[in-house]
Amino acid sequence: MKPLRLRRSRKRAAATLCLGLSAAAALQPSLAEPAAANSAAVYRFDIAAQPLYAALSQLAEQTGIQFVYSPDLVRSLQAPALSGSMTADQALQKLLAGSGLAHKAGQGNSVILEKTAVNEPQSAPGSTTLPSVTVVGKASGFDDNDPRSREYAKSHSAAATKTDTPIFDTAASIQVVPRAVMEDQKNTRIKDALENVSGVRAQPTLGMGTGFIVRGFKVDHVFRNGLITTQSNGFNSEFDIANLESVEILKGPSAMLYGRSEPGGLINVTTKKPSETPFYSLEQQFGSYDYYRTQWDATGPLNGDKTLLYRFSGSYQDNNSFRDLIFTDRVSVSPSITWKPSDATDFTLNVEGLKQDYQADFGIPAIGNRPANIPIGNSFGDTNDPVDHLSKVHLGTEFNHRFNQDWAIHNRFLMSRENNEQVFVNPSPAFGNALLADNRTLGRNIFSQENEVEAYTTNLDLTGKFKLLGMQHDALVGFDYTQSHTMYHTQGDWQNRNPALDIDIYNPRASYGIPSSVFDSTLATYVQPGREYSMFVTEWYGAYFQDHITLWDKLHIYGGGRYDWAEVGRGRGATEASAENALEYSNPSVKRKDEAFSPRVGILYQLALAQRLRQLEQFVRRQ
Template sequence: MHSKTSNSRLQYRHVTAGLLSVAISTVVNQPLYAEQQSNLTTRYYNIPSQSLDGALTELADQAGLKLLYPAEVVSNKQSQPLSGNYSPKTALETLLRDSSLDYRFTDDQSVTVQKHQKSMDDLLKIAASDEYRVDATGGGEEDYTGPVEQEDLTVSGRELSGYNVINANSATKTDTPILETPVSIQVVPRAVMNDQKTTTIKGALENVSSVRPQSSLGLGNGFIIRGFHSDRVYRNGLVANGLSTGRAAQFDSANLERVEVLKGPAAVLFGRIEPGGLINLVTKKPQDESYYSLEQRFGSYDFYRTEWDATGAITDDNSLSYRFNGSYQNNKSFRDFNFNDRVQVNPSVTWRPSDATEMSLDVEVLHENYQVDRGLFAIGDRPAPIPITRSFIDPNDPVDTNSKVYLGFNFTHAFNADWTIRNRFLASFVDSNDISVKPANAFTVAEFLDPSSGNRTYLRNIFSQIVTSQTYTTNLDLTGNLELWGTNHQTLIGIDYLRSTGTYLTRGNFREPVPGLGIDIYNPVYGIDPSFYANALATPFPPGSNHSYFRDEWYGVYFQDHITLWDKLHILGGGRYDWATTGRGKGDSFSAAEADLPSRKDEGFSPRVGILYQPWAWASVYGNWTTSFGANNGITATGATINPEVGEQFEVGLKTELFDQRLTTTLAYYHLTKENIMTSDFNSPDPLAKAAIGEARSQGIELDMSGQITDELSVIGNYAYTDARITKDFSGLQGNRLSNVPEHSGSLWLKYDIHHYEPLNGLSFGMGVFAASQREGDDANTFVLPGYVRLDAFASYAYQLGDSRLIAQFNIRNLLDKTYYESTDPFQNAPPRVGIYPGAPLTAIGSIRLEY
């Protein structure tokens, strides 16, 4: 938004009495039909994002309204999607959102759509302020209306039905459209998660190119992006889990509005992060209009899940609003002895004391009881030829727990139409406690099958670990719009701070086989005596150093300038300077470990440069060069700390908005390198000792698309060609492919909504295919995971019940019941050869959802 000067513009002082008198006369004499019509009948609408002219035509037909407007007013404008129960007033506001257009009721059934006109409140503010500028002619630029958070993509509390998203805050921390941003960023909107019935972010991220799951202990808390592993996830732009301990609780989807993935190094705005990219979760926000929903799901393996969502205004003037949503899930698994019992609650409030100021407070609490899953193992160069349902834990295993608490705060204040300040704060508390039966020698490369039994006996021991972390992080951003020498500048200046501490306690002999715990892999007999668990919990291991204390602290300052020339050329430049302190101490108690805490300090500069040219309104080409800075928090076998990881990327690409701006696509080529990669030291008796492989390189081509092809056909899909290899190494791995990275992967999900055939209106159905070629199971390339193609499908029907809507839906995942393997452990809790995680067989889910 820019404030341009002209001869007809009065600046900095007062508007003329003539202008005020005209405005007052207009307001006083205008009929109050907008006030009257708010009481008209609320009804259900389902109008997809399309040309504004087409959307208004559909609204007029469905609402029985007469809409009047010149054709040029709506030319080349796109509507917001509309799905849910609305009054005519709210429906119009939704469709016209971000269009710079207003409406007014001339009688109960007639509406005029026109360019935005200044209201009486606007003019009084202008008259009283030295900071506002106004066009004396009453036309021209869009007018200031207070802060607009790009994260707030819900409309009156209702979840958007469209697959298309044109803005993503994670790329630049500003409201720059994706088409004008010279980096690759993809968004999975809430509508996709609803249609696919995903319960965690792992399922949502299957829709993004070059993103692969990489679980540990069976939890979906680790991912590979552009070839490089990352277990760090951001929430509304801030780190959502502890750093040093590398652990995170599940991320349930109930509170998510969308998931954004920024490809490539993101250190310039976010600090320490893996160079492959950043996953940012955008949560639901309180809304002014009341909305309630309740959903019950049920499915295979005794799956039951309840989701709820409630939002609305607390005060009559809408200055205070609330939201309360959450979920409860209880299920068994296709894996023997595995289960999950999880609850999440998310209360939040938003206060808007004025049009220019907004404050939000939100809490997210998740607790789950579950059973650690150690996965399967490899024999030779393939996963073992045993049923994927078979588990080598035990039905007598104690219940494991995982929990997290987030406390978030967000403050936004717009000084005027051009300058806005934002402050975010997030406190994260993550705790996990698990004890499980695991393969012996699990932190070395030694074999875990007893050769004296003909390699039939699986050698096991018992291992317990307790992890806690507390992370406090905040940032302060100042954004502004400037005009200098005929160029437009969108400028960002920011600072951030993070402090994270954590503890790690290990017990049980996790290297040597425990006599009496061996089990036949082909004919297992279960039932471990409880005394084995008691003995493990009474055994500190390693003796004298089984308590660890971690501490991370960093400060960062950053700047960014997005320059626009001739409305076609966009130049993005910026940089960040980091100061990072890391350390890990070990001892026979946490106090001894903290007293023994070594400290390493690193600092570094991370620049980013990008350029984008937009020859047409629907297409742009771009390129960027960017780097990243990390601070390792591991030690070698000799106790030495490791130099920071650094990444560098070159990328070029093409972006389009096709089918009247309803389908967004990104085609990208990238070349990415990473140095000082931290991995486990195979030659050390210490299972937590680390060493640097040296350097790895990933390069490839990506294609992502999301949106609508027609009013009834929606699509989200991707393809990735990835060549990720170790390029420098001291232990003989040079030239090997990086583990769990397929050379070819992709997905295509299609949804068809019937809108224009009366007997079937409300029916939707869709199908998706998810595929990956074979992958190396470990960095040593000793075995491979076979390629796979998985087919999913769904059908739903929405039925209007007065002012409410009832939606019945049925989903099938892995329709053809194919056997496949998702990933291997990233050597976090086990070597990859004994941590192979299979995908689920055919799974059916039914759901009933009531919205009102």
């Protein structure tokens, strides 16, 4: 058990020491070279049929070529689907086939598009007309598959539609905090990353980091790669960002795709995946209040043909706080492996383990409608308060198979197990005013809680693109299932004040040092005998469909629905067995079944200005 510590007054200036080692993948061309130097390089393309400007944008992202053309040249032009291994020149010829456009090499890695037969309009005598030019490409050195790449703006969000629809074309409010931002800010928890998102604020969670208010609604649970994690009954958890690629916020209702979500929004974290590009990184951070953090990341292929990839990331963090008695000691380890038996199929297995010792913090009491005017470091626990403990593990899989350019099937699975033990010197009553009439004495008592959660969730999605009656359709049909069991155990007294434990909020240190015998005797009782144990169960099925219709490249119409079948229950008893029996031989007051249909409709029209802004956003995002 880690020794308890008081806040240390010695502060250290924040400093960060970074060591990065990287190796380029074999045969990977340098994007800093001219396009001609890459003419023989072979790429694997998987570009769906879509407007030509969008296809050119994807080609630019993968090859590093910058395309220069007038927007009038590609207006209303469609590009065919492109799949297979070929050079960039071969891919461009296929995309431009039948379009009436030709290409020629420009300076550096640029390619100029022009009509095969140019008929310039006659200009007035003595005047010169310069055509408008659009540049679509990306800065040299940017590669979506390279872990060294730094992308500050994400064009897609997996959580928003469960498809590859760009955020710009989605009739919803979506914000994504990418890895580059989290690294620059040196975030360590998703709570830190979400400080960048409007309409989201952290909620006190007694030392945990996954309680939030989104657009005024409480959000306890966090989704991981599109699947709900263990926070299924209001028990907060923790995520370290060492293994996170991004944090996504889908604002507003999302029940059509996910079933159980709050009206304010949904929080989804995406984890890092193995990469074909070898990359190794080790980082050491130092900071105030005895802050030490070590973070590492390693990825690359395990065999010559790059069909087997690995990634191993993690962190260790140890720190005190500006608050007395508060500290965190956390280690996170996340190995993953990807198998690609063919160009059309991939399977990823990922594991995430986290162990954290910490001390819960109840904050500062209020006097009237304002925080008490006391030193911000004053804490109202105790030096003999046992250390709180959290341990959890996530085991996930992801399977993708592309039947062709347009149709694919996706399956995800997540197993979550979590144990959380907390002992509090608790303000009492916990759900009332624990501050006495003198506005300086805080009533307290001793209380403990433990919850063990085991949850399984999976989904199966079929996505497809097709044209019908001149309309482009991006369709989704899916099914998901969630099952969780939570055993909750409580001891002590959270309701009645023990006068011997009263503390002066202006001088709390004088009351530190509660005898161990007081902890033992209080925790041997419970304020509500016969209700010490609670068993929560959840079983949830959902089937859903969605269609994204695009007209004239500007009008986007979303329609879909979901039908849910849910069963939840809570059994209570003096023992774990009696709580389980209360559920097994249940009555309507213990278990509840519900089913409901959740529709969703959205319309988005992109004005001419919006189209220009989109082109600008695509260009700036790659710089």
